[in-house]
Amino acid sequence: MPADQGTSKCYDPTEDEYYHGYGCTIVSTGQKIQIAAKFTESKQEPEETAMRVTRDALAVETPIWMGMVGDSAYDTLDWHDSCSQQVVVPVAPYNARNTDDPIDIEYRVEDRIEEHSEGVQLKQSILDETYNRRTGVERTNESVKD
Secondary structure (H helix, E strand, O other): OOOOOOOOEEOOOOOOEEEEEEEEEEEEEEEEEEEEEEOOOOOOHHEEEHHHHHOOOOOOOOOOEEEEEEEHHHHHHHHHHHHOOOOOEOOOOOHHOOOOOOOOOOOOHHHHHHHHOOOOOOOOOHHHHHHHHHHHHHHHHHHHOO
């Protein structure tokens, strides 16, 4: 509701209209199973929120290997580097709007691996397959809204 002073004004391009609302960053282990979350006053949360929620989720149990899927809002160097230091492969689409000199990659992790890890190769099909699991993320988001 616009009268709620805690909300922010957001734009929905599919409806071509503005709305007032909150944001929520969720980490889940599967469909509808949340292990860490943080509500925010706006749809686009600060980078620190994403990093804190990621750390909270990893505090539950140390994974053997884990992929962390996020949309292009998670295309930040600090989030990628933080995940990589904790045995987590961050899979978020590269957001070329963040730079004046875009690079030819689909996911930011491709550039981070090339820059920081000698001899490590990523399989594009595995990155695509991991990112396509994002429908499970959306189902988790819907369960939180319900």
